[in-house]
Amino acid sequence: MKRPKLYVGFLPILFILSGCWDKSELEERGYVVVLGIDKSKEDHMVDVTFQIENPQVGSTSVAMAQNEPPSDIITITATDILSAKELANSIVSREIDLSQLQTIIIGEEFAKSDFLHHIIASSLRDPEVRRKIVMIVSKEEAREFINHNHSRLETRPHKYYAFMSDRWKDTGFVPVSDLNRYLQRTSSALFLAIYATSEREERYRENSDNYKAGQVPQKEGDPVQMIGSAVLKEGKMIGVLTGEETRLALMLREKSLARHYIDTFTDPKKDDFRISVRVLKEARTRVDIDVDKERPEVHVTIPLKVQxxxxxSTIDYAGNEKNQELLKNEIRKNLEEKTASLIKKTQEKYGAEPFVWYEVVRHKFWTMKAFENYDWQDKYRNADVHVDFEITIESFGSQLKPQKIKRSKD
Structure with missing residues (x-):
């Protein structure tokens, strides 16, 4: 009899706990999908831009929102992101919600200030701000970037950034950068963030991936270009890498999400032609670092397959082994020269490495204190770095030999 009485005693509690007093309808909330941060003209203030998505546009209820824009964009000047969010609630009719936020755009001018890290770190106190949010640095102000970014194929802004993130992993033109990686690496190494712009500074270059955002020669299409990476050191932007340099930096890491990409190399038999190949990175990069010497020695081996x-030029490479060796040597030489130039740049100009080699060095020490006392980033400036590319030609396409055009005697 005691147990039924106990159940009866819990019944009033169930009535109290059940209910929908705190429910919130979808149309009552304003979901921010893109957030921009810029340096304000006022001291110790920031301009925060919210792109609030309209949930009815692009959904099954599109007939109810035929004359409504896909999103609303407002900019608030405040001390930080969270206070700007509260001020935005005095303007927007719906309750501002950051739980669906996927992308943060940071203006380059603000990224080069000492104020950036404090704003980013303080925003994570809000449980709605997740660490998987993609971090992008724009050449112009973030407010201008967000207002100019109107994709012709994607009506809903969050879909644009979601699809673009998949393309980034395929091409390696930009790093995979989010708030979690930023917080992990900002004090241990250089952090690479996605670099983008809607401005144009077109340049033609022989190598198709040696561009920064805005330099790709484009005639039509979406206004925004995302290629290359912004280099951040200790929470402050100090430079920019091209798309080619970003690819090499990702290759030099033990783990890389960019598994394949297409590139061109000089034809070793006819140097006025270039050969197009697909580069496959199916195995992990091997990194060995000797920390016992006064100048640490770094040996990196990168296995690559080439299609x-x-x-x-119609030179026979498929059936001629000597020509194949020439092609492999040309690819190896080209990659090693570019990699050596990138490493020299990081050592002399930036004074730190973006290759996440500090994780390899950390395993060489028994305690965290011993690793910190070693000061790897300072040692890296004078390190002897040797990079070897193991090139394997996997295939030459569906045909064994390039077909030659037969010309008549006339």
């Missing part, structure tokens, strides 16, 4: 896609 030859196009040979405009």
């Amino acid at each position: 030859v896609l196009s040979i405009p």
Whole structure:
């Protein structure tokens, strides 16, 4: 009899706990999908831009929102992101919600200030701000970037950034950068953030991936370009890497999400032509660092497979082993020279490495204190770095030999 009485005693509690007093309808909330941060003209203030998505546009209820824009964009000047959010609630009819926030855009001018890290770190106190939010640095003000970014294929802004993140992993033109990686690496190494712009500074270059955002020669299409990476050291932007340098930096890491990409190399038999190949990175990069010497020695081995896609010069590489060796040596030499230039740049100009090699060095010490006393980033400036590329030609396409055009005697 005691147990039924106990159940009866819990019944009033169930009535108290059940209910929908705190429910919130979808149309009552304003979900921010893109957030921009810029340096304000006022001291110790920031301009925070909110892009609030309209949940009815692009959904099954699109007929109810035919004349409504896909999103609303407002900019608030405040001391930080959270206070700007509260001020935005005095303007927007719906309750501002950051739980669906996927992308943070940071203006380059603000990224180069000492104020950046404090704003980013303080925003994580809000449980709605997740660490998986993508971090992008824009050449212009973030407010201008957000207002100019109107994709022709994607009506809903969050879909644009979601699809673009998949393309980033395929091409390696930009790093995979989010708030979690930023917080992990900002004090231990250089952090690479996605670099983007809607401004144009077009340049033609022989190598198709040696561009920064805004330099890709484009005639039509979406206004925004995302290629290259912003270099941050101790929470402050100090430089920019091109798309080519970003790819190499990702290759030099033990783990890389960019598994394949297409590149062009000089034809070793006819140097006025270039050969198009698909580069596959299916195995991990091997990194060995000797910390016992006064100048640490770094040995990096990168295994790559190459699929030859196009040979405009029509030289026979598929059936000639000597030509294949020439092609492999040309690819290896090209990659090693570019990698050596990138490493020299990080040592002399930036004074730290973005290759996450500090994780390898950390395993060489028994305690965290011993690793910190070693000061790897300072030692890296004078380190002897040797990089070897193991090139394997996997295929030459569907045909064994390039077809030659037969010309008549006339």
